Amino acid sequence: MNEFMKIAKELSDDNLKTNVGGPFGACIVKNGKIIGKGSNHVLANNDPTAHAEVMAIRDACRNINSYDLSGCELYTSCYPCPMCLSAIIWSNINTVYYGNTKEDAANIGFRDDFIYNFINKLNNNEKDDEVLSLNSMDREETIKSFNDFANKEDKTIY
Numbered sequence: 001m002n003e004f005m006k007i008a009k010e011l012s013d014d015n016l017k018t019n020v021g022g023p024f025g026a027c028i029v030k031n032g033k034i035i036g037k038g039s040n041h042v043l044a045n046n047d048p049t050a051h052a053e054v055m056a057i058r059d060a061c062r063n064i065n066s067y068d069l070s071g072c073e074l075y076t077s078c079y080p081c082p083m084c085l086s087a088i089i090w091s092n093i094n095t096v097y098y099g100n101t102k103e104d105a106a107n108i109g110f111r112d113d114f115i116y117n118f119i120n121k122l123n124n125n126e127k128d129d130e131v132l133s134l135n136s137m138d139r140e141e142t143i144k145s146f147n148d149f150a151n152k153e154d155k156t157i158y
Contacts (some may be wrong), residue, residue: 004029004075005099011039011052012077020044022110024052026076028060028069028093035072036060052076053084057091067158069093078105082115 001009004027011025021040028036038055042048053076061067070092078100080088088096102112118131127134149155 002075002097004034004073005077005097007034007037008052008075008077009099011037015039018044021050021052023108024077026052026056026074028056028072028074030060030064030069030072035063049083051081051084052078053080054087057087057093061091067091073097078102081110081112082119 007027008025011027012023013025015021015023015025021042021044024040026038027034036056036059038052038057038059040052041050041055044050053074056074056076057069060069060072068091072091072093073095074088074093075097076084076099079098079102080096081102105111106113114131118128121128122134
């Protein structure tokens, strides 16, 4: 077994004993060294975003004091959910190795298919208010902050 995937699996297995969250673990590697680890802590933290991959990203960013994880690889015990995929992309990780599939996760009660379906509907300009009602409001005012940012000379784009 790959040494880093083994760590992701061990983090997943530890959650079976502690009940802090689902059976998911992840670690982030840069230049052959682990810089961040995480396991699912949704239940312990009362935080629906505390997935293993997000926790590992938070840990890695703290450890290297940067929001940019370019050049890193993520090893995770399961195919990342849509939220985690987005977080991985935002953090500039461009290689992910995963163990279990999203179908394996669905088979034990963790299903993400409705989110993928929702995103597909958005891409086709369809609505699905049963999942989430998205409503534009007050853009004529909120755009002013964006315009100010666009004109800001000392801005950082990330």
